[in-house]
Amino acid sequence: MILGIPDPQILIGYGLAVGLALACIVYGLLNWNKGGNSDGS
């Protein structure tokens, strides 16, 4: 039992929720200056 949770489906859910929030941060940082009007996009 990891983190007091016996069901892997719940653990994966928590892992994905936190992981996706981190992915949003990483995406925002990596693309911080991309997509400006001067880029033509």
Added chain:
Amino acid sequence: MAVNSLTMTALVLLYLAATLVIGYIGYKKTKNSEDYLVAGRDSHPVIIALSYGATFISTSAIIGFGGAAANMGMGLIWLTVLNIGLGILLAFVLFGKKTREIGQRLSAVTFPDLMCKIYKSPLLQYIAGFIIVISMPLYTAAILIGGARFIEPTLGIPYTSSLILFALITAVYVVFGGLIAVMYTDAFQGTIMLIGMTVLLALTLMIVGGFSAGAAALTNMADLVPKALADQGMTGWTTMPVLGSPIWFTLVTTLVMGVGIGVLAQPQLVVRFMTAKDNKSLNRAVLVGGPFILMMTGVAFTVGALSNVYFFQTSGQIAIDAAGGNVDAIMPLFINGAMPDIFVVIFMLTLLAAAMSTLSALYHAMGTALVCDLWGRGKACALSMRAHQYGIVLMMVVSTALAFLLPISIIARATAMFMGLCACAFLPAFAVGVYSKAPSTRAALWSMVTGAAIWFVWTAFFHAAEAKPLGLCQALFGKVALLGSPWNAVDPIVVALPVSLVVMIVLQCQYGKEQPAVPATA
């Protein structure tokens, strides 16, 4: 409530004053119809993210779904996965940028206007506008009732006066300040929500001894699951229900899929993409949006589930029993009983902020749909600020009247119903519209109409949770729903969205190349 009512009243008044001042700043910045309708297409990334998130998260997401997690367990965390994965990452990266580019190029100012200009079809604008004007007041009325029910005991104002006051105060800054005022106040309200939910998580983890200890205690309570829920497939609060059981269908199809997918094509959220100056703003907004949603729904679902540990340790009861069987009462009961007095005030402000931020966005979306997309379509007044102000006032009056008429039993379903309808009616046509180089008008029309019609039929005649309070099936056929278990637990989105999608794809393949419309890329 243990909190001094004078302190509570003073803080709520301070919050309302700050909201109105920020709304006034938005009003002063509103110079023309583009400012009023799409915030001048020049919004700051943080404002876009907080406005999107605060509009997305209403009181029902915190109270209603937090209570649902207390009742059904941590499986609801999968809704947070969809909220962030689809509602932020996919929505901003895949749909947001295209929507912004096309919206700016075609000078679209509302969601139906965007659809009309992509597909070159005024009929699509009328249909989309009609769906918004008919369905959004239901969701708005639910938000109004939730807000009034909070104001009544908190400030000691009678329910009727609370509802009217809540409707009027929110309408003031929406009517005068348009979308700039809405987004500025959303950002302020989103910040309050972030503070409130962060403190809620920290205090809850302190109460249960940390996440692992709390979850372990919750795991050990599995044998306390009420027999009625166990018979329907619930196995505990830290485990998923039995696959294919009625509880599993409700959790996975209605709560996780219905709400999680439904967020993708909500008109009031799609408009937020059109307020961005460039794609850089949307990239930066993703950085704020993901963690914001995690701190809203992720915290609400975790705290809701863990509240069972608190109630069991203090009263020997599980949460739903401690709340007298009322799911909506679990979170307020937990906050009032377990939290320090000052946090009760902060949390009440969090709820008020969540309700107002969603309500203001709905007022704006309904009013602009009425004027720009229905009544004023094709006329000069479609872009008149004054006409939109009248439109917002009219829809505010309709929603308020509906709030007085609606039965309480339909309120809890309103959020899922509205989001489900948006997905079934709009999502396939919206997705193809922003990505296809030759989107088919015929495909979009049939997809939209089929999606909305099947959603309605399944809602009124098959899905017991909605068919029962609506009463249409009972009146016509003498029974709550036409089919038995498990079909009566399957959410309308599971049936209507695939059909709408298939109709869109088949007709798009057949007619898409014959009628090249506006190219999707510049």
